[in-house]
Amino acid sequence: MDLERVFREHLSSWITQLGPEGDVVLSSRIRLARNLDDILFPSVASEEQLLKGLAMADRFVAKSDRQFKLIRLAGIDEVSRQELVEKHLISPEHAEASPVKGVIVSPAGDISIMVNEEDHLRIQVLKAGLDLHEAYKLADEIDDELAAAMPIAYSPKRGYLTACPTNVGTGLRASVMLHLPGVVYSGQTNQIAGICGKLGLVIRGLYGEGTAPSGEIFQVSNQVTLGYSEEEILTHLTSFCEQIIAEERRLRQYLWESKRDEFEDQVFRALGTLSYARRMSSNEAMELLSRVKLGIDLGIIPKLNSVILKELMVVIRPALLQKIVGQTLGPQERDLTRAGLIRERLSQINS
Amino acid sequence: MMCQRCGVRPANISFTKIVNGEKSEAKLCQQCAAEVGEFSFGTGMGMSFQNFLSGLLNQNLWGHSLVPDETSCTNCGLTYNRFRQSGRFGCARCYDAFDEELDQLLRRIQAGTLHKGKTPHQDAQVSKLSELERLQAELKKAVEVEDYERAAELRDAIQALKKEGGL
Ligand SMILES: [Zn+2]
Ligand SMILES: [Zn+2]
Numbered sequence: 001m002d003l004e005r006v007f008r009e010h011l012s013s014w015i016t017q018l019g020p021e022g023d024v025v026l027s028s029r030i031r032l033a034r035n036l037d038d039i040l041f042p043s044v045a046s047e048e049q050l051l052k053g054l055a056m057a058d059r060f061v062a063k064s065d066r067q068f069k070l071i072r073l074a075g076i077d078e079v080s081r082q083e084l085v086e087k088h089l090i091s092p093e094h095a096e097a098s099p100v101k102g103v104i105v106s107p108a109g110d111i112s113i114m115v116n117e118e119d120h121l122r123i124q125v126l127k128a129g130l131d132l133h134e135a136y137k138l139a140d141e142i143d144d145e146l147a148a149a150m151p152i153a154y155s156p157k158r159g160y161l162t163a164c165p166t167n168v169g170t171g172l173r174a175s176v177m178l179h180l181p182g183v184v185y186s187g188q189t190n191q192i193a194g195i196c197g198k199l200g201l202v203i204r205g206l207y208g209e210g211t212a213p214s215g216e217i218f219q220v221s222n223q224v225t226l227g228y229s230e231e232e233i234l235t236h237l238t239s240f241c242e243q244i245i246a247e248e249r250r251l252r253q254y255l256w257e258s259k260r261d262e263f264e265d266q267v268f269r270a271l272g273t274l275s276y277a278r279r280m281s282s283n284e285a286m287e288l289l290s291r292v293k294l295g296i297d298l299g300i301i302p303k304l305n306s307v308i309l310k311e312l313m314v315v316i317r318p319a320l321l322q323k324i325v326g327q328t329l330g331p332q333e334r335d336l337t338r339a340g341l342i343r344e345r346l347s348q349i350n351s
Numbered sequence: 352m353m354c355q356r357c358g359v360r361p362a363n364i365s366f367t368k369i370v371n372g373e374k375s376e377a378k379l380c381q382q383c384a385a386e387v388g389e390f391s392f393g394t395g396m397g398m399s400f401q402n403f404l405s406g407l408l409n410q411n412l413w414g415h416s417l418v419p420d421e422t423s424c425t426n427c428g429l430t431y432n433r434f435r436q437s438g439r440f441g442c443a444r445c446y447d448a449f450d451e452e453l454d455q456l457l458r459r460i461q462a463g464t465l466h467k468g469k470t471p472h473q474d475a476q477v478s479k480l481s482e483l484e485r486l487q488a489e490l491k492k493a494v495e496v497e498d499y500e501r502a503a504e505l506r507d508a509i510q511a512l513k514k515e516g517g518l
Contacts (some may be wrong), residue, residue, distance in 0.1 A: 012479040037443055038428050044441040058492075118439075144472050152471060153443035156482070158453075159466030165453065166460055168446070170468035194381045197363020200462070206366035227463025 003345045007311050010111025010324055012126070014085065015314050018307050019129020023297040024245045026177040026217065026310060027126055029088070030135040031144055033171035034121040037151040041163040042100070050100035057115045060149045061104055066111070073101040079328070082319035088126060090114055111142060114136065118163050119171075121146060130241055131235045132174050136309045140230075152343035158332045159226060169226030174237050181216040181294045182251030192244065199240055200224060215286035215313060220244075256298055275346050280339040285316045288339050304349060312342060354380035424448035425492045425501070444489065448501075483512055 008016055016028050035041060039049045054072075058242050058295055061068045073081055073090075074097045079097040089112040090103050114122040127135040146152065153161040154277040159169035166351070167173070183192055196203040203220045219239070222233045230248060256263050270291035274280075293309040295301045316338050322329050354362040360380035423430040427441030431449055434440060446453065457464045490505040 035443060041440060043437075043439055044427060044429070142470070143469075147471050154471050155443075155446060155466075156470070157465060158446050159468055161440075161446050163439050165438075165440070165456060168457075169461065169466045172468070190381055193364045197361060198462060202363065202365045224460070224462040226457060226461040226466060229468045232467075303512045 001344070001350055003115060003341070006324060007315055007345075009332065010320065011311060011314060014110055014128040015311055016124040017128040017306065018310070019127060019131055019275075021130040021241075021245050022310075024179055025130040025304065026179055026239065027088075027128055028130055028132045028135050029127075029175045029177070030123075030125045030132065030139040031173040031175075032123040032139050032160075033119045033167045033173075034123065034143065034146065034160055035153040035162060036120045037153040039120065042118065043163060047100055053102060053120050054115055055104050056150050057102060057104060057113070057121075060146065062151065064145060067107050067168060068104045068111075069112075071105060071109075072099070072105050073097060073166065074099045074234050077320050081321055083323050086314065086320050087319040090122075090215060091117060092128065093117065101259070111138065112336050113146075119167070130176060130238065130245070132238050136172075136174070136230060136234055165224050170228070170230050170233065172225055172233055173221055174234055175219050175221035176237065176241050178218050178241070178248075179216060179290065179293065180218055180222060180244070180248050181290055182248045182255060183244075184216045184253050185255055187249065188247075192247075196220060196240075199236070200241060201237065215281065215290035217286075217290070217313075219337050252298055254292065256300075264300060265296075267291055267300050269345075271295070271301060274342050276343065279335045280316075280342065281335055282316050282318070282338065285342065286313060289313050289316075304346075308345065308349065316342065354378065418476065422448065425489065425496060425498065447489065485508065 019025070019027070036053055037189070039045055040051055042050060043054075061070045073094065078097075081090075081097070084090045084103065085092050087093050087109060089105055089109065091114065094101060094114050094117045098116075098305070100116045104115065105111070111127050113126045114124070114337050123139050123146070125135040125139040125142070128151055155161060160171040162168050163169055165222050180189075180192070183189055194204050200223050202223050203218055205218055210273040220237070222237055225233075228236075265345070271289040273287075274292060289309050289312050292301065292304070293306055293313075296304050296306045296309065313318065318329075318334055320340065321334055321338055324341070329337055355377050361402040363379050365377070365380065366380050376394070395461050397512075410475050421430060421432070424441060424445045425448065426444035429441035429445055431452065434449065440446065454464050462492035486505055490502055490509065493499075493505060
């Protein structure tokens with residue numbers, strides 16, 4: 001199996017490319033919450049009303065020239081719903097076989113519009129690396145196209161009206177996924193979190209099934225949506241990221257220079273395990289992939305490309321793994337298949 | 352946003368934990384996060400944001416309530432009491448129905464009470480017209496249910512909008 005080709009068939013460009021500041025920033029995401037003006041919010045509306053909303057989304061897709069596709073969550077199986085979560089196209093809460101839930105997706109997998117989640121419409125755009133402004137530009141266009149096709153709830157005073165008052169106003173949640181091994185290994189996690197809090201930003205660790213943060217990956221997003229313009233929110237988060245990127249690079253360099261032997265040993269041990277292990281949980285895989293990616297980004301492992309590690313971090317997740325090998329797997333089989341897939345991908349590069 | 356562990360300091364760290372596909376989230380302050388151990392926490396922390404927001408609404412930290420609990424939205428029927436429990440509105444009109452109480456809530460959870468961002472790409476006059484139509488429809492409803500207080504508010508809002516828009 002030509003894994004490079006297979007991975008690219010399953011993964012969107014925000015995963016298969018590094019993007020700006022790709023050594024530290026994995027991806028940028030924009031989410032806009034919108035509601036239809038004449039239908040009650042999804043948590044209280046009748047099924048009939050929500051189906052009306054879904055039908056509107058269907059007509060929007062038919063008229064749009066973006067080659068969108070509307071997927072009804074009740075019309076696909078559990079693994080396919082989970083796959084949409086793992087590809088970040090829907091939220092975990094949306095992965096439910098409900099007749100009113102849908103998601104509009106673009107062919108490239110960079111745009112999705114959840115229909116009847118907490119709000120009627122949640123537009124989402126994903127980009128590789130640190131690229132919030134570009135992602136917003138696209139989300140803004142989609143928003144205009146939606147507003148031309150259906151009545152959107154808006155008041156000049158409060159802005160875009162949402163089910164939860166924490167999203168009202170711009171309805172904008174901008175977030176950046178960061179790979180911060182330098183920060184974690186040097187024990188600076190809480191300092192960074194403290195700075196986030198002072199700057200009105202929320203930081204969250206991406207968790208696996210254990211208690212440790214999965215792969216030293218964090219997501220930082222804006223906390224407030226009302227009282228600032230979209231531009232202010234984007235610029236604020238971007239400049240924070242620029243500082244954290246500089247700090248992360250400095251810490252990586254410092255760790256490498258001050259503990260060179262230990263550092264190299266850890267990186268190559270991780271690569272060794274990934275290249276030869278026969279069974280691997282997703283947690284262990286994330287931890288090792290994170291270390292190898294750090295090694296590549298620092299130039300310790302010259303032959304590998306960092307983007308391959310980014311791809312592997314996504315494809316090792318349970319649903320995508322099953323989609324790629326094309327069969328249903330139990331947890332034990334998944335660990336075997338996961339190890340096999342990583343081994344094969346790494347050996348294809350080495351040969 | 353207050354810490355879900357101590358409830359005293361502002362929360363600025365959000366934990367997402369996924370166990371067997373079940374996602375739970377906890378928002379903590381920096382100090383509690385350090386006490387709980389660097390990014391590890393027990394299963395007792397699975398408090399939802401929903402509970403947390405409704406806690407904030409019920410604390411009534413901003414002094415006495417301006418809106419009596421039985422106040423409700425004429426469009427969806429949601430009472431302020433129910434909003435306090437769920438932290439979720441029922442429809443877009445709720446924002447008008449609970450306008451005053453909302454000012455105080457927004458001051459706590461947002462950076463301001465007024466929208467500074469994008470205006471939908473419509474002719475400004477068109478959107479004022481539809482706003483006017485909407486207010487007039489709501490006024491009719493308020494009169495029907497004999498909510499004269501609300502009707503008076505709506506009449507003022509309509510007057511203000513007409514003046515502002517030169518309609
Ligand atoms: Zn605390
Ligand atoms: Zn309502």
